[in-house]
Amino acid sequence: MEEADELCRADTEYEVAFEAADLIYFALTKCTAHGVSIADIERSLDRKAKRVTRRAGNAKPQWSTPKPASAPTPATYMPPADDPNAPIRMRTAVLAGISEEERALLLRRPVLKSDEMIEKVKPIVSEIRARGDAALLEFTAKFDKAELLSTCMFPPYSKESMKISPNVKDAIDKAYSNIRKFHAAQVDGSTLKVETMPGVVCSRFARAISRVGLYIPGGTAILPSTALMLGIPAQVAGCKEIVFATPPRPDGSISPEVMYVAHLIGASAILKAGGAQAVAAMAYGTETVPKVDKIFGPGNQWVTAAKMLVQNDTDALVSIDMPAGPSEVLVIADHTANSAFVAADLLSQAEHGIDSQVVLVAVNLSTEHLEQIENEVDKQARALSRVDIVRQSVAKSLIVQTTSVEEAIEYSNDYAPEHLILHLENAPDKVQLITNAGSVFVGPFTPESCGDYASGTNHTLPTNGYARQFSGDLS
Ligand SMILES: NC(=O)c1ccc[n+]([C@@H]2O[C@H](COP(=O)([O-])OP(=O)(O)OC[C@H]3O[C@@H](n4cnc5c(N)ncnc54)[C@H](O)[C@@H]3O)[C@@H](O)[C@H]2O)c1
Ligand SMILES: N[C@H](CO)Cc1c[nH]c[nH+]1
Structure with missing residues (x-):
């Protein structure tokens, strides 16, 4: 049942294959124990295919218990950070419908006390x-x-x-x-x-x-x-x-x-x-x-x-000046976002150190678009000399799925990122809604790395949510 549950939660090609393999393995073990052959399973499938009516889609009672408010956020499968063959990917969380406690957990940084x-x-x-x-x-x-x-x-x-x-x-x-x-x-x-x-x-x-x-x-x-x-x-x-x-x-x-x-x-x-x-x-x-x-x-x-x-x-x-710790970035992206640019912006901070966290706040992104961004993160990360650092920081990082720009910006204001990047339609118009961020990069042609080195703004900025209290106080 645990395996079936994990398969239900899987939402990418890699995860579905991984969890389906586990489920099929355990299902076949059960069949063998009861003398059921593959031919028996095929016959059962045939009978189901010939049915004119289907069982109602409502779940059986043991699967229809409402989710308790304190249940943990559905975690996606995370490949081990030390496996060089595993995809380099972030965890995914869906903001809609989660409890206050779960939301608070999504705002925390992966640093020591x-x-x-x-x-x-x-x-x-x-x-x-x-x-x-x-x-x-x-x-x-x-x-x-x-x-x-x-x-x-x-x-x-x-x-x-x-x-x-x-x-x-x-x-x-x-x-x-x-x-x-x-x-x-x-x-x-x-x-x-x-x-x-x-x-x-x-x-x-x-x-x-x-x-x-x-x-x-x-x-x-x-x-x-x-x-x-x-x-x-x-x-x-x-x-x-x-x-x-x-x-x-x-x-x-x-x-x-x-x-x-x-x-x-x-x-x-x-x-x-x-x-x-x-x-x-x-x-x-x-x-x-x-x-x-x-x-x-x-x-x-x-x-x-x-x-x-x-x-x-x-x-x-x-x-x-302020507690300026591990570098971080939060990128808000909608349907107009260029996947390669988004991935590059995320990796620009993920490569700083194993304690860095990068967050992608996706606004109504299609599964295909999200997958494209994840593939770009994986591809570009592998080309970096600091890929071993990136593997660890990306494993601590997050994709947060939201349904509107307002919901995305509200989450970002609560997270109060050191760097905020707006890959949004009419990005300049959204800046007035931003209340907490160290430095804001507006639109597709303001890569975060320019601010790190040479555009003119300062890169010593409040991390860990301190953008609520401090501005980038050297600029
Ligand atoms: N927020 C910002 O504006 C900003 C800008 C640049 C860099 N950063 C961050 O700065 C950090 C740089 O970290 P770093 O480690 O590369 O360099 P660092 O210079 O901050 O730290 C290196 C020093 O840490 C000490 N140290 C390391 N391990 C120790 C141990 N076990 N016991 C006692 N002391 C120990 C050593 O004295 C060493 O000289 C990164 O997290 C990066 O993200 C932040
Ligand atoms: N992004 C870091 C924190 O803002 C600063 C930095 C310096 N060099 C490269 N990056």
Whole structure:
């Protein structure tokens, strides 16, 4: 019965074949046990085919019990994430008719609990506070496999350390120019003055934070793009000290691309450390690491938990931008959506890390259209060098089927994605309905990757639903 139930829930060619095979296997086992042959089954089929009237379609009593409100969302078959031959696909859920509890589950991200992570980073942060540079060098040797003699580099940075090809230099220069243009336009140098009652004049004006620490992730990929996204706003605002922190490579060096960006930004120090130890060193300062007033930047769970921990310690007197964790994207697609574009947008974030989640909210998509998108995800994922990461993040990802654009947008506003992409008819008209999202990409020709690198908007954005509370506060 379990197998029959799974076959009923299957809704793609792969699943139906998989579940039907199981069901047929168990059915034949039952037949063999009772001496029933294939010929007996054929005779029964024949008799049914010759019937003029059919049994009414209503189910027998044991199958007609109403579904309890708390029943779990029908889960589709999920291929094991470590099987290289299994299709690379997301789970599917149908929004209509599910309970509030089920809906709430569909809005949750696949990350570890923050209180557990904070407990894990506490000993690292305490060691840095107590033993400064010595602890920093030990953690860097342990977690990044780099044996360093010193923690920081200070300007002038050598030409050798920032040697990059002309193509890469051009690309970074173009990105720098676009991002700078967009961020410089946001500087409001004016002073607001309001006379609240005769003779009482109140004014409001902005000053840059003096010392900022910018965390540039470097665990599984180097991110000069994040160095630009954090560095340019600090430079434009006029911060006096700009400290970069990023994990070193095993030979102790920092990638030349990040070094080149540090030079463009005018970084006053580069801390060669990652994770919780880098955050703690910038929060408290060490013998050689400058203490900062505010820490910005995304990172993995170690980085995010350490940021949350130090901001609550009044001894550190440091604040943070926001919890910017594993990258995520939500794509809303209707009948006008190009399947290849939708798949590329989903994969652009799925490839960031195994904790990333990507969500496709399908608006009345036909079975064929949905299948086309799923096939594109599978095909494009296999062409990626980070396919093993994608396999795991896609397995944690979701297709949510909805019946109207309004229902889709309501779900998206509740999910509050870091990136939202509208592959919708008249997409620009729908933007006014969006209340919670870090960055919105409108229509088929605004791929998310452009925002990641070079269009001008910032990519350090609130994840995990924090778009309800934070804007992409660097832009
Ligand atoms: N939200 C955004 O705006 C945004 C932007 C870029 C990247 N990201 C996210 O940033 C993350 C980058 O993660 P990453 O891991 O590649 O780089 P990372 O630099 O954030 O983390 C690497 C560091 O983690 C620490 N670490 C790893 N395993 C550890 C362990 N077991 N114990 C203690 N410390 C440990 C190490 O010190 C290492 O240096 C990804 O999740 C990516 O999605 C988010
Ligand atoms: N998509 C990430 C979070 O917004 C940022 C990034 C940088 N480089 C590539 N991607």
